[in-house]
Amino acid sequence: MTSSSRTATLERAAPSGLPRLLAGYRPDESMSLREHLQLNRPPPRRGATRRGGPLIATIEAAGLRGRGGAAFPTATKMRAVVQQRGRPIVVVNGSEGEALSVKDQMLLTSLPHLVLDGAVLAAEAVGADEVVVAVDRDTRGALASVSRALAERRAAQLDPEVLRLVQLPTRYVAGEETALVQFINGGPAKPTFTPPRPFERGVGGRPTLIQNVETLAHVALIARFGPDWYREMGTADEPGSTLLTVGGAVHHASVCEVALGTPISDAVHAAGGLTSEVSAFLVGGYYGSWLKAGVAWELPLTNAALRAEGAALGTGVVYAFPAGRCGLVAAARVTRYLAGESAGQCGPCLxxxxxxxxxxxxxxxxxxxxxxxxxxxxxxxxxxxxxxxxYPDGVVRFVATALEVFEDEIWRHDSNGRCLAGEPPLLPIPAYDGRWQ
Ligand SMILES: Cc1cc2nc3c(=O)[nH]c(=O)nc-3n(C[C@H](O)[C@H](O)[C@H](O)COP(=O)(O)O)c2cc1C
Ligand code: SF4
Known part of the structure; x- marks a missing residue:
């Protein structure tokens, strides 16, 4: 296929159904600026949006919530930034310290312009003249792709804002927003005490809008296709689609895009189905919660439904844990890693x-x-x-839910029964260089 026929097939108007974010996605390939603009049309800018203006209202009407873990309403945060004194700045949070999640790296690697469009549109909406794109320095593919995309945009003189790339140390807490701000300001990537929060005083002392990579990709599509289109899928309270990283005992560990409200069983089928019987699901990753398989299987993927079971969608990780393996041994390994990832600044954490x-x-x-x-x-x-x-609250949730879900294993270990740990160890432990700067 020639490149022109390939890009021709990519063109679309407002997409109905899925994929939305992942339209035009090609594994391990980075979509060029030309392909991106052909597929998505140029974003509406200048006049269509202005500081505190229509784009924030559009995002509010769409009901977009952040995809970096806390599901905070994006428009509320934008308004809070706009209300501060001083010229705002936007930070793209491209950190993905969560070991089981790869969806943000995938977006940065394959669809960098969708994310950058969202960032410059958000900058325009809050009146920022500068965008910092923060990317984990260990993620070679994402770094290379974002660097190339920034060069393409500079050559095309696409953005009036200044866009600059910052390479982050890869640590679990480096993506926490105050850690990100401290690092960009020249310090270690460790969380700081609040207030002030970044929206009040962040990068260079300026009001700072920090958004997750996936959140900004949604902004890019909502700005183009509008809130009604966005609400065509998902639930009334949690509209739209979301990216999931599905792993563990599935045939094709992968990133998939689903409508919010999709049952966990469908997400598993999207990843090729289960390879074995499973005892539990870890939802939300190492910052998330364990759920018994029977509870999780038909549970809709919304924060409301997960909250009712003591869980949250977090960064969209769904990990299937095979039956016949010891969840306590796996959780103990992860807990040791998480304890080592504390920034070591507060007593309870240290x-x-x-x-x-x-x-x-x-x-x-x-x-x-x-x-x-x-x-x-x-x-x-x-x-x-x-x-x-x-951070420590997340670790407590991970361990507390492991104790609940694998309660039988505690008794098995207590009565010197045969431990089901098995080999190889489950749940990956990342190898970082351990630096904060
Ligand atoms: C311990 C900890 C680690 C975090 N790591 C990340 C991260 O790697 N990436 C990210 O986007 N948000 C991360 N967050 C959330 C950010 O602090 C912030 O809420 C988020 O980037 C805001 O974007 P959103 O509103 O678009 O979700 C983390 C939060 C905590 C408490
Ligand atoms: S020591 Fe723990 S609680 Fe304190 S800032 Fe660091 S990660 Fe957060």
């Missing part, structure tokens, strides 16, 4: 997470598991809500 990790290791090794499970509940109370950022 000492509390280490104590939680030690207690999990005891349970996994069969050393007083029932006693240690009791001890963990005390530790949760000592840690929860006490850090400068919400």
């Amino acid at each position: 000492y509390g997470l280490q104590a939680i990790s030690d207690a999990m290791a005891s349970i996994a090794d069969g050393r007083q598991p029932a006693v240690m499970a009791q001890r963990l509940h005390q530790l949760f109370d000592e840690v929860r809500g006490r850090g400068a950022c919400r």
Whole structure:
């Protein structure tokens, strides 16, 4: 196929159905600026949007919520930035410290212009003259693709805003918004105490709009096709589509795009179906929650439905955990890694997470598991809500839900029963260089 016939087939008007974000996606290839503009038409700019103007109202009408974990309403954050004194700045949060998630790297690698369109449109909406694109420095594909995309846009004189690339250390908490701001301002990528929050005083002391990569890709499409189009899928309260990273005991671990409200079983089918019976699902990644397979299977992927089961969509990770393997041993390994990823600045995080990790290791090794499970509940109370950022709360949720879902394993370990750990270890532990700067 020639490149011209290929791009011709890419052209579309407002897409009905799926894919939306992933239209034109080709694995491991980066969509060029020319292909992107042919597929998506140029974004509406100048006059169509102005500071605090129609684009924010459009995003509000669409009901877009952030895809970086907290599902915060995007328009509310934009308005908060607009209301501050001083020239705002926009930061694209391209950090993806969550080890089980690859959807943001995939977007940055394959569809960089969709994300950059969203960023410059957001900049226009809040009156920012500068966009910082922050990308994990270890993600070679994403870095190369974003660098190339920025060069293409500069050559085409596409954006009146200044767009610059910043390479982030790869650490779990480096993508927390205050850590991101501190790093861009020349410090370590560690969270800082708030207030002020970045929307008040962030990069260079300016009001700073920080949005996740996927959120901005949605902004780019909503600006083009409007809120009614966006609401054609999803639920009334949580409209639109979302990206998921589906992994574990599935045939094709992959990123897929689904309508919000799609049951977990459909997401699993989109990833080729299960390779074995599963005992549990980890939803939201290492910052998320464990759910028993029977509870999770037909659960709709919305924050409301997941919240009712004590979980959240987070960064859109769905990990199928195979039956016949020990969830406690797997969770104990991850907990040790998470304790090591603390920025080590607050007592509850520094000492509390280490104590939680030690207690999990005891349970996994069969050393007083029932006693240690009791001890963990005390530790949760000592840690929860006490850090400068919400990192320790996420670790507590991960461990607490593991204890609930794999309760039977605690008794098995206690009675010296045969541990089902098995090989190779499940759940990946990333290897970072450990630096904060
Ligand atoms: C410990 C921690 C780690 C985080 N890591 C990321 C991250 O890697 N990428 C990201 O986009 N947001 C991350 N966030 C969320 C950001 O702080 C921020 O809320 C988000 O980038 C805002 O974008 P959104 O509103 O578009 O979701 C993290 C939050 C916490 C508490
Ligand atoms: S709670 Fe933990 S990760 Fe957050 S700032 Fe304190 S030490 Fe750092």
